[in-house]
Amino acid sequence: MAEDFFQGYKGEALAVLKKYNVRVWGQADIETTRGLFKGTVLPRAENNDDLHIVIKIESGYNVGIDITTVIRMTETGYKKANYQIPEKEFPYSDDKPTVKLLGTGGTIASRLDYRTGAVIPAFSPGELYGAVPELADVCNIHTEKLFGVFSENMGPDQYMTLAKAIGKEIAGGIDGIVIGHGTDTLHHTAAALSFMVQNPPVPIILVGSQRSSDRPSSDAALNLIHATTAAGHGDIAEVMVCMFGPTSDEYGFLHRGTRVRKMHSSYRSTFRTIGDIPVATVRRGEVKPMKPDYNPRRKDRDVTIKPYFNENVTMIYFYPHMKVEMFHSLIDMGYKGIIIVGTGLGHVNRELYPALERAQKENVAVYMTLQTIWGYVHMFVYETGRDMMAKGVIPLGNMLPEVAWAKLGWALGQTDDLEEVRKIMLTPVNEEITEREPYNGYLVYQGGVPEVEEFIRRVHK
């Protein structure tokens, strides 16, 4: 491919650059009606307008030049920036556990891409070591990039590929697995893998970052240190999410893959275990279990990999006065499984009843979960609930809606027999439905209350 001298420029801005023969990475003197500007022409983010040219001035800042003000441009030099993460040879040592890092496209260490303004991940062990040298004190790292997709583009195909890759690594004798992942759908993937990879002998840790690693206060490096610690040294051999405990740089949590949810759009401490306590805390060099009933690390390689998924599964978020056509349309489109996210104890309005009856008749699996996120579906309490159960809607206890979606897709991937599916759905693989909700499993404090205020003043958030 010919070299692109005008990266990201289009339309009028591109025409101006061409007219004056000035390239991206060219040093330019730009005379404008607003005065003289000198600097290096930078690529332009693709989604920005075509009315400005971006230059980096001597002091290191970027500024935009309005092309309608340009009188003359002269290229006085050319110097292409060559940016890369310093790659250092990763210092392997025999006395440390070996951890495999599987990449999915999330950013752990990264650099910036001028063209889109986006962040390009660093991934090879050498690059990672260059960015987070502490990793060498934790474990030996090998990496494999399975795919490069954003979190929101992850899906069943990727879950199955991951599950198989995990199986292969375990068979190969690895001490622990870390999966780098964007945070938006981290908990969907965690749930799917919890079902597809059963009874693993080593920890399988999903990790991401809420602040990209191109910023000094990023949580990425510490998350990665925590994740590799948990994978390489921890005793808990389950599929778990490892992310910040508090927003402070203090410790991380290990959340069970079936009970975890992203609860804030931007906080570092966004992942929370719902309806229970996290499995463990992780600090540098230490994994401290909080729940005694975990699956311990084993020497054997006996893991069950079940990479199945039926994509014809959907989820519908109920709202008051929802029209029955909404539900009919899902059946019309051929969905074989529907997770309802219902109100309160697990309800929808009567207007949907005919569609529920149709689903039952046409062998579509319909399960009930909750908008309240916390608590159990209780369909015996009100008449509505009893009516719905009669129409084939199956309550899923305290299974989280996203987990239910993943599990139903996985179950229907194995069988069409709805009775079999029902059995799979209601038999917990790893606490996606718990028998009891501990008293400290639901803690959403409200500010303003004196004792709460006193607590948050004292304890780091």
Next chain:
Amino acid sequence: MTRTDALKNYEKTREEIGYASRKEATLNDYKRIGFKSGLEVHQQLKTKSKLFCRCPAGIFHGHDEYDAEVIRHMRPTLSEMGVYDGTALMEFRTRKEITYRLNNHTACTYEVDDTPPFPIDHEALEVAISIALAAKMNIVGEVHITRKQYLDGSIPTGFQRSAIISVEGELPLKNKKVRLIQLSLEEDSCREVSDIGHKRIYKTDRLGMPLIETVTYPDCLTPAELAEAAEYIRFLNRSTGLVRTGMGAAREDVNVSCEGGNRVEIKGVAHIKWIPELSHNEAFRQYALLNIRGRLQKMIADPVAWKLKTREITETDSQFHFAPVRLALDRGEKVMALNLPGCRGILSHFTQPEHVFADELSDRLKVIACIEKPNMIHSEEIGEKNFNNLFPEVAIWLSATPDDAQVIFWGPAEDIPTAIETIDERIRLALTEVPNETRKAFEDGTTMFERVLPGRDRMYPDTDSQPIPVTTEMLERLGRNLPADIATRFRQMNDWGIPADAWHYLLSKNLVGVIERIGDELGFDHREVGILVGHRFRSLEGRGRVAKGFSYERLYDLFAFLRREELLPPVARIMLPGVVSSPDPDFKQILTDLGYAPASLTEIKSGVKELARKFEEISYNCSSTASIDWVMGQLRMKAIGKLRMSEVRKEVSEILAVK
């Protein structure tokens, strides 16, 4: 070295570099050392909200008024150009744990970097553009928010969001032009609560408030020019009426170098009056460091082979348990003795008044290795309290030669490797250059090391925000509301010969235009009017003597009155207290109340001898000057306004001399 020898060395080296105090220093001194300096002036803008979130701006809390705390560590990241910044690496070495104190009233989740930025505050953007227009700079076509890394923790994100508004411009000072590099709009940083060991605490009330930074080229060649440039920028900012005033609202960073030295930035100078002394001392400090380099290069033949020697002083080495060593051991710290080959006479070398090169080591131990002071003693102390006489033993123990110097320092065991590295690095730097660094200012005009000076490599585009176009329509609209052209005003005052001490007042009160009209339209001397307004009127205003509702237009009316009555400006001087006491003064009445009765020169001359006789009767001092002074005093109200007092004095002197 005995204390006397060390003191002698300090004095000798001070002389060697030709240090002169600022009072003694002449233009030639600054030429000799190649004084070069520029400014970065930070000015907070008077907006309702912070720059990138909707928290209120300008509300401040005490150290303990917080609702929650958050902890962060900073980690260097790569620049777009693919390299790490030097400061970043230094801060990473310090391993600081940073605590932020949050008050719900002034901080939201943006301040602690748990929420991406909201769109830029438009009020702030417009103020910044207005000031850039007033400074006649080249305004950008599109504002790009950039991240400028700060790993000291003063901003929880680890970077400051900052954007260039304009580039290139100039400040027309009295005798020269100082060029401007750029003007940026940025968010203010946290205020430090404390910084002890590895813990630094900040509060977040000021964090995120909008400010502009105006940066000049290093065009100032004397401390006085530097102060003048600072005054100019201060005025330029204030002339819009859109900036904050008061403690901390305007802060200067001063960049200084001497010939052969390097750019050193003195941070956060709160008062312009401190700038001359600080820049003066910094230029001489660099000059001293060059002298140190020369000496070291003579002493150390092969810098690459140079190696300091370390030896731990343990519990068993009781012969070296000098008081501070004993205390450190009792605290459970590690104590190290260092031999610095070829460094004799360097540790006590003059750097700043009352400061020696050893302070450069001690400062870095504090800042980089996080070892609180006092953190070391050495073989060339000049202070009263010293252990110099005990060091010969240490020297032998370290197998030192007479050309060497010794240091003993202490600190927590985990900080020792960084500490040794820090001292080694500082000596090596001394062999080659004046280190690029930022320094903290003290009121006495001296400075101390703060951090390694950051370079360009710490700038990143902000991926959380979009560029903001600055349209021609926007510039036209903002341009219409601009205050009078400041550069023109400065030039006018300079041309008229109005004393510089009145400039700031006249500009900030927008009085230059009034003086201009009094001069141009009424035919009075601008300088005379300027002094009257800039000194006399200002003093009345300062003492609260000016009536509420008094318009500066009345000053014009006063001079119009003088013109009509054919009176000279000095009469305005005595009229002013009366004039300003009412928003609607009656000038005639004021003259009457003053008992003003002018006489002709002939009349005045005829009474001089009589007055002189009277003086002789009442006075003890019969010198002719005293006599003339007294007579002039008596004649003042008769002559003022009609006759020039200098002429009258001449006549009086002649008459009395004849006698």
